[in-house]
Amino acid sequence: MIVVTAPTGAIGRQVLDRLLSAGRTVRVIARDPSRLPGGTRERAEVVPGSHGDPAVVDRAFEGADAVFWLVPPDPRAADPDDAYSGFSRPACDALVRHGVGHVVGISALGRGFAGRAGLVTASLAMDDLMAGTGVPHRALTMPAFMENMLTHAGSIRERGVFSSPVAPGLALPVVATRDIAAVAVRWLLDRSWRGRADVPVLGPEDLSFDAVARITAEVAGVPVRYEQVPAGEFAAAMAGAGMSEAMARGTAEMLSAKNEGLDTLEPRTARSATPTSYRTWCEEVLKPVLLA
Template identity: 60%
Template sequence: MYDNDTQLESLLIVITAPTSQIGRQVLDGLLAADEKLRVVARDPARLPDRARNRVEIVQGSHGDPAVVDRAFAGADTVFWLAPPNPRADSVEAAYLDFTRPACEAFARHGVQRVVGISALGRGTPQAEHAGLVTASLAMDDMIASSGVHYRALTMPSFMDNILNQTDVLNSGVLTSPMSGERSAPVCATRDIAGAAAALLGDDSWTGNGSVPVLGPEDLSFRDMAGIISEVLARPIDFQRISGETLRENLNGHGMSEAMAQGMVDMMLAKNDGLDNAEPRTPESTTPTSFRQWCEEVLKPADTR
C-alpha cells in the first residue's frame, strides 16, 4: 500500500542527444527535478560529472536499432532530438531514416509519450519546399503514427545559432539569405529546454499536437544586429547574402550538397513567411529576450 504522496514506481524518462545544445539543458532541468532518467550518448565522457552517477547510460547512437531497443525498454517517456548530420545524403536520411528505428522501438516497448524537437510551418504552402523543415514535419508524422502520445516543440530560428556564425564576433558581420527587414520570432534554446522538461515530467497529456516556442518578440536581422552592437559596444553590421553564397559556404565547411540545399530552402521559406504563420499567444510566448540572451550568452563568448 502507498499514500497519495508516494508513487509505486517513478516514471522512466529517456533523453536522447543529452550532450547537445538543447539536450544538455533538458538533462539539467530534469536532474533538478529529481526525475528517474536514462540517457543515450555516443560518448558518455561528455556528460557532466553531476549526471554520471545519477542517470542510467546507454552508449551509442539513437539512430541504431540495437541501441534504441535497449534504451527504450521499460521507458515511459522519451525526449527525441534528431542530431545534426551535415554530411547526410538527403534531408530524408537525416530525419526520417534516422528516426525510423526509434519509432519501431516505441511501438515494441509500449512507450507512452514522446516529446520531439521540430519546426514551425505545418499546413503552410512554404513548408512544402522548406528543406530541413519539410523533413522535420514528416518526422513528426512518423513519430505520431507509431502509437505514442506526441508533442512536437515547434520553433523558429534559434538565438543560439548566432554563436555558429564566426563572422559575427570576429568580423562584425551578421549574414543571412533572409531580408534584413523581415521580422520573425526567434527563441533561446534555454526556453525550448524548459518547455521540453515540463512536458517530459507531466504524465497527464495525451494525443498528438504541437507546442510553439516563439520567444517574447519578433525581430528582423537588422534589429538583432543593432542589439548585438549595443551589447558588445562595437558596430555589428547585417549583410544579406544569396542562397548560392550560403550553399557555397556550407559546402566549404564540409556539408553535403543535399543538406546545404536543405538549409538554403529552409532559409528562403523563412524569408517567405514560414515562421510568421503561427499566431503568438501567451502560451507560446517564452521569456528570454534577444537582448537578455546577448548579455548572458553571446557577450561572455566574445573574446575580442
C-alpha cells in the same frame, strides 16, 4: 523512467539537468559519454551509442514511460529526409515494441506552409512518422534559436558582419534554448495528455536580423552589421565548408522559405511566448564569447 536523447547538446543538456534537479529517474543515450555534464554518470543511467542505432534505442527504451527526442545535426547526411526520418525509424519501431507512453520531440515551425522548406519539411515529415506509431506525441515547433548566433561569432569578431539568405528587415520569432528545455520538461513531467499535437515555442518578440545586429552591437560594444546573401551563394559556402550538397541546399531552402512566411504562420499567444529576450540572452551568452 524518462529517456533523454542528445544529452550533450544545447537543448538536451538543459533538459537533462532540469529532470535530474526534479529528482526524476533518467536514462540518457550518449554517443560519447565522456562529454556528459559532470556528475551525470552517477545520477543517470547511460546507454552508449547513437539513438539512430536500432540496438541502442531497443535497449534504451525498455521500461521507459517517456522519451525526449532530438535528432542531432548531420551536415553530411545524404539528404534531409535521411537525416530526420531515416534516423528516426529505428526509434519508431522501439517506441511501439516497448510501449513507451509519451514522446516529446524537437521540431520546427512551418506546418501548413505551401512550398518546400528544406530541413523544416523533413523535420515535419519526421513528426508525422513518429506520431503515426500511435504513441502520444508532442512536437515542440520552433523558429530560429538565439544560440545560432554563436556560429557567427568568428565572423563578427573578424569582420563585424554575419549573413544569411533571410531578408534584413523581416521580423521573425526567435527563442532561447533554455526556454525550449523548460517547455520540454513541463510536457515530459505531465503524463495526462494523449494524442498528437504541435506545441509552438516562440520566444517573447519578433526581431529582424537588422535589429539583432543593432542589439548585439549595443550589448557587446563591437561593430556588427547584417548582410543578406543569395541562397545559392549561401548553399555553395556551406558545401565548401564540408556540408553535403543536399543538406546545404536544404538549409538554404529553409532560410529562403522564411522570407515567404514560414515562421509567421503561428501567431504568438500567452501560451507560446517564452520569457528570455534576445537582449538578455546576448548579454549573458553571446557577449562573453565575442569579447573572449
